[in-house]
Amino acid sequence: MKKVSRGQRKQTKRFSLHSNSFKQVVKELSKTLVSGLVVAVASNFLLQFFQNQFNFEVAWLFMTEWHIELFILGIGVLMMLYIWFTSLIGNRYIGAFLIILISIILGISTQQKMLLREEPMYPSDFSMITNLPFLVKMMSNTIFLIVLILLIAISVSIFWLIKRARKGKKEKKSQHQKEVRGLRIGLFVLSSLSLIYIYAFNSPGNLVKAAYNDHAYWIPYSQEMNYYNNGFVGGFLYNLNVTPMEKPEKYSTEKMNQLLLKYEEKAKKINETRSKSLKDTNVIYVMSESFSDPTKLIDVKVSKDPMPILRQRMEKNKSGEILSEGYGGGTANIEFEALTGLSMEPFASNLSTPYTQIPSLMNHFPSAVSYFKDAGYSATAIHPYNTSMYKRKQVYQELGFDTFLDEKTMTYADTLEESPYISDHSAYQEVLLKLEETDETDFVHLVTMQNHMPYTDFYPETTFTAEGTADDLEAANYFQGLSYSDKALNQFLEELTTQEEKSIVVFWGDHLPSFYGEEVVTVNGKVAMHQTPLLIFSSEKEKQESLGTISPIYFMNHVLELANSPVSPYYAFLMTLEANLPAFEKGMYIETGEQESKLEREELSSETQQLLEEYDLLQYDITIGNRHAETANFFSSK
Template identity: 35%
Template sequence: MAKKAGKEFPGWLYGVLFVLFDAVGVAALQIGVSESATRVQLSNNMWLTGWGFVGKMFTSANFVAVLNLILWGVLYVILLMLTNRFWVATPVFLAVTFIIAVIEHFKVSIRYEAILPSDLNFLKADAGNLMSFMPSGAQWTILIAVAAFAAFVALFVFLNRLDARHGRLFRGSDKRSRSVNAIARLLLILLPGLFFTLYSMQVSTVGSWAKGFATVMGDKPSMWDSVYDAQRNGPLVAFTRQLNPKVMVKPDDYSEETMKQVAARYEKAAKKINAKRSANMTDSTVIYVLSESFSDPSRVPGLKVNKDSIPNIRKIKQNTTSGLMLSSGYGGGTANLEYMGLSGLSMANFDSSLTSPYQQLVPSEHWTPTINQMWGASKNSIGLHPYESSMYSRATNYKKFGFSHFYTLTGPDVISHQDKIDDSPYVSDEATYQSTLEEVRKTKSNQFLQVITMQNHMPYHDWYKHNDFKASSTTGKPLKDDEKESIETYQKGASLTDGATAGFLSELDKLDKPVTVVFYGDHLPGIYSSASADDGNSLALHQTDYFIWSNKASGTQGNKIDNAEYSSPNFFVAQAAEHMDAKVSPYLAFLTEMHSKISAMEPPVVNNIQGWDRIPEGQNIYLDSKGEPMAEDDFDAETRQLLADYRLIQYDITTGKNYLKNTSFMTLP
């Protein structure tokens, strides 16, 4: 007796199954970027996983989960139309999804980093070494994924037998029907493909329809941590955001000939500067200290403090090159200040769509000149950061910058001192300085050291015992309890930094080799909600403290240079050279001249804690030597020329053809 044939599945059932399997794919990717191991965290918020990713649709009207369903669904539709077989396309779709999820899981486990567009370059260049990136126990993850996929395949085989259509979506027996179906399938390939392509190419551009669409759906970029970004917004949303960032507008006169003229112009300037200088910059060890959230609480508008948090650093500043630094961030954006300090480039020159050079720019750059490279071999470049190496993709970027070691809590180079103070969750500045001193003492050769502290990172929750710092409002409106607690905890932390920094310099002063320290706060902590409520306080909330100090052995201790009262981190290297009486490259000569005309420069600043939709478009902030804002329309011809040259230089280095690479523009005499 013949076996009774199954019934044809109706179109609506295919629709339901499409949504179901699309959701399975999105869920698999979310599982891939989940991390069960305990990790250091920047706040009390738990990583967003599973229910949190979906549940926020109901708790906060955030539909980023739906955005992920749409994006994966678009790719799913294209695959369905290519095969015209639901029970063929669906297992292929899930197979690809599971493979990506497993790779995500492996990368998160090994490097605590989600899949990035730059990984595609690795696949091209070093695909043969993929097996070396398998974590321990990888076989169990693979077996679980294979078992889950096999279960789905069994389900598909069963459903295919029940379905008399066998998953065939478009059917037609006559020529006309086949032609209509072919056209329909082609349109359902081209239109979704066009949507996905345009979305991917434009979602990182401020003002584009794709960016607006993603924002409305709930995408909240979290560029400081690729894993958190993927967990919070979905791996595909986080990935596409980094595919095509708009870096800079190409200058109209950009060409090889123009860049040769720029190089020649500042080669001449360098010779003029060097004729008056006697030292070489690399004859000293230079240490950049990015002190997390360091600033003077007494300068916050509307705030009264009971005593000075930074008496030692205030005294240090009085006796050396020092001033206030204009920051592009408030309560966030550390890596952008760090990038400017290391590269000499300015966020003010980038398009407002570029939110984080460390994630969106550096991984794809072919040439990444940074100031540490002036010290030659990579063994002379050392990085220290008592936190996770994956934050802001630092581990990858520092290797690209030419650092031989980057000491962190998570390795592979583990920082030696990890002491914390009282109930603080972060490594103290004193411990970080101890680790730094060990590196300085380890060798007699001169080095460049990049130190990024963590002690004063937010949040601030009454960590310290015997804290007698008090804060109050002068505006007539008392501080709220949580703001008051945060400020007073921060004050104590700043005081601890003050003492530790003075001790650090004292130890460096005992060394018989020349050392220069560039110390700066990256941004104010985002705790001054009363002060930030007033837009008139914007400039004050974006000014931190900095100084450039040299030890006795350097011969330049006590030097004070002109035009130091205000600065921004892109100018620090030029200022350090002047402070050290050191000869400069054409690039440093350019930065010296630029700083003489514009003391500080940053993109437009705002009072809210910096997110990753970047700061709003508008006039960049330019300050003169007295800290007064300057309007670009009022610049003289020389300043206009310098600013135009800056944009040409930055474009050539970051997204242009690197014409300057083949010149002596970056070479010290």
């Protein structure tokens, strides 16, 4: 028998060790990939299930028939996220738990947001995480209980699996530990680079975006349909790392100079008949949380009129309705439009909330704040809630407000009955106090909180009743809140008329509440569910004028007209646009003299389309263009 040398035995042993190490690495990699695939499929299905309001059939059909390719792409993204967590932590069970947990949180968030506001969960919504208790409070008890049970069940299951996997194992180092650690480091680096690349989804030439483009159907005017058609993962990626606007085809220095000169001349002509400076008139913006007129809605019955006093005042002053960008929410966007004169319509569809996505650009935007500051006003923002909502603290500073008063810094902070929110009456008292304290003329911007959802049990003794909504008890409490707001506003306006200083008040509701239900939304139509009352009041004189339905971007047009004060070239442009297109948002365009709204720009008159092209040029220049308008002093009336 042939004797094996010691060298051959060592070589054989080394080969055996290398072979076993390779097998162990392959085994670990296979386990990670297979478990990642299972977790990614389950997570993606959960996201579709929640997004479609717990409709198992629709989620199943999306996965197996309608959009198989998009579902597979979503699996790839989630699997990469699973590999990153697993390689970072070093435990597949914990990695699986985190991915499922994230999917449930995102799924419930988008389910609730779709239900209440008809829009999905955006990446920018993560800025609201500091207000988690406030967000949880808006969830129904049933949904909260389901989420809690799911989280407990998943936590217990993962804990049991980890304990079982470790049971009976002795504390000793694996002979393949070095190779397994190397695999883990390699997977971590690879998955990190992949996630960074995926994050750049909207960058030119991105291959992940290209893969989606082969199968996706992006809808610029409807984020809701983007998520439904392309899946939650596709819709979410579409909203990452947003470029605010695409460069208009005609944008150039020459074109901008022509445009700026055109409206400089228009402003001069308008100002020939404007004799008064605005220095002696306070201007107060009041954006009233969820204030709307329920008596207008078809198939909704209200036991009595919740806003009779406002209705009387609207008959004697400038009044009408605004076309709100949101339904059931979106307060910050309506506020953004009112303060800046910049509409959400020209922006990229995946720029969902300028306050949270582009706050650093706010100091470049024209605004009512900068106009009044240039005129020597003191500018104050008041919001009777915390400062972190929609990054208001940063945004107000960028816009140029001198002072921001919130729930912690307000002098008046009373609530009504069982409501946790500071009342409108207290908020108005705060405004009056500010007017008294300052030596300068004031611009005060108030965003109220009293009528914020949820409403159930706020006013146990209410005499209001409701019929036809998805939640009549909640509706009845909401109507009581409107009645309180109606009386508080009337008292505020009465007090202003007794003061020596003149004041102009722009009062409007930001959006309708979300409890009406799908049947009411369908029978009333999109426009009706986006209209809220508007009153422009002067303490000096009553001037009755029906404004019809207008967009918030036009408020300054009417303030300056009522005060007989000069306009900037920018406001001269907005006056021209309003004369042709008094109200518009994505998918809703109401031209002058038209009864019905149009769905797309292409349906509008050629003159209106041309004005919107000019608006695109201006808004792009202001936002991310060369800022010719800012350099040319386009926003000043001096």
